[in-house]
Amino acid sequence: MSHDSTAAPEAAARKLSGRRRKEIVAVLLFSGGPIFESSIPLSVFGIDRQDAGVPRYRLLVCAGEEGPLRTTGGLELTAPNGLEAISRAGTVVVPAWRSITSPPPEEALDALRRAHEEGARIVGLCTGAFVLAAAGLLDGRPATTHWMYAPTLAKRYPSVHVDPRELFVDDGDVLTSAGTAAGIDLCLHIVRTDHGNEAAGALARRLVVPPRRSGGQERYLDRSLPEEIGADPLAEVVAWALEHLHEQFDVETLAARAYMSRRTFDRRFRSLTGSAPLQWLITQRVLQAQRLLETSDYSVDEVAGRCGFRSPVALRGHFRRQLGSSPAAYRAAYRARRPQGEKHSDPDGSGAPPPPVQQEAPVPLQTRRTAAAHAVGPATSSLSTEGRAGAEMYAGGRASLPGQRSAP
Numbered sequence: 001m002s003h004d005s006t007a008a009p010e011a012a013a014r015k016l017s018g019r020r021r022k023e024i025v026a027v028l029l030f031s032g033g034p035i036f037e038s039s040i041p042l043s044v045f046g047i048d049r050q051d052a053g054v055p056r057y058r059l060l061v062c063a064g065e066e067g068p069l070r071t072t073g074g075l076e077l078t079a080p081n082g083l084e085a086i087s088r089a090g091t092v093v094v095p096a097w098r099s100i101t102s103p104p105p106e107e108a109l110d111a112l113r114r115a116h117e118e119g120a121r122i123v124g125l126c127t128g129a130f131v132l133a134a135a136g137l138l139d140g141r142p143a144t145t146h147w148m149y150a151p152t153l154a155k156r157y158p159s160v161h162v163d164p165r166e167l168f169v170d171d172g173d174v175l176t177s178a179g180t181a182a183g184i185d186l187c188l189h190i191v192r193t194d195h196g197n198e199a200a201g202a203l204a205r206r207l208v209v210p211p212r213r214s215g216g217q218e219r220y221l222d223r224s225l226p227e228e229i230g231a232d233p234l235a236e237v238v239a240w241a242l243e244h245l246h247e248q249f250d251v252e253t254l255a256a257r258a259y260m261s262r263r264t265f266d267r268r269f270r271s272l273t274g275s276a277p278l279q280w281l282i283t284q285r286v287l288q289a290q291r292l293l294e295t296s297d298y299s300v301d302e303v304a305g306r307c308g309f310r311s312p313v314a315l316r317g318h319f320r321r322q323l324g325s326s327p328a329a330y331r332a333a334y335r336a337r338r339p340q341g342e343k344h345s346d347p348d349g350s351g352a353p354p355p356p357v358q359q360e361a362p363v364p365l366q367t368r369r370t371a372a373a374h375a376v377g378p379a380t381s382s383l384s385t386e387g388r389a390g391a392e393m394y395a396g397g398r399a400s401l402p403g404q405r406s407a408p
Helices: 033-048 082-090 106-117 128-134 150-156 180-197 197-207 227-231 235-243 251-257 262-273 275-295 298-308 312-323 327-337 365-376 387-392
Strands: 002-004 022-031 058-063 090-094 121-124 168-170 173-176
Touching: 022 033, 022 082, 022 106, 033 058, 033 180, 033 197, 058 082, 082 090, 082 121, 090 106, 090 128, 106 121, 106 128, 121 128, 121 180, 121 262, 128 150, 128 173, 150 262, 168 180, 173 180, 180 197, 235 251, 235 275, 251 262, 251 275, 262 275, 275 298, 275 312, 275 327, 298 312, 298 327
Parallel strands: 002 168, 022 058, 022 090, 090 121, 121 173
Antiparallel strands: 168 173
């Protein structure tokens, strides 16, 4: 799922200064940045694919600090341009930042601010959002980053409206994406914005990735919380909530345990985790249901009760909204992909044979892929395909996946 903000007339009306060109994309690299994230915009915007119907961009690779730039595996990179080259770019991409705890170089931040003032589109992929936030370019704006770092971004820059659920957020002249593969999603979105669906689809086929991915980061969230929570008074309340997900309680209960009003609790919880408490609680209950569906033979009704949902209907609604599948279909798809001979867990220790699994309509291909993503983890699932059926989705003339969500 993506957030495409079309309600930004001021940003839409901005024009490039005379020396900047729309087709020029500058990629800002720093020492210590991961090579995979750094290579995404280089591959999307730096390779001539006009033979495939993809309009050509002019790429400028710029060093954000003195080189050589060291990256993953001890490799050293030498960028052909410095910060001065950014002055020609209509789009500036920061693909990653080396550490969410250290401040970026002030010279690079100044260059980004000038580029934005002169009408350039500024893009932060994954932890690159921290660089944009440090430059003040995300103040008062919606943004996202890797779900694991979203709470830290929200706490460090409280004026940024961080949404850890989105794959990417387009706020007109400032765009941000979630981790690794979501950087590809955002770069494809930029090509689609500049040159239309056909060009983006042609590029996606060359990259062997979906033109659009449905869903958001919810499927990858875990119970992790920022390290800073350990010293916060809310840590005990959060720990209690995670241990009692099987009970029916609401946000008012958590606020009372924290000795706060609901309004104060909401504000403090959001500043700590980057998420509204109700959404966080629902996400944790769905994640717990996901685990039980994978590791136990409880019926869907039993899973709902053990995850604190008031009814199986509530579980099914939230589960489908977050994971794009019904609980029964998810379980069937997950089990279909497990190695043969692997046994179900026996959560009660009774040794009794497992009850029959609830069956629904046949599981669609995309749902099976979604279940596979959970089975193998987000790092390998986002670009995976399943044999011939998987390859067909990238062939010319195939329908694209569902589109992105527009901001209200």
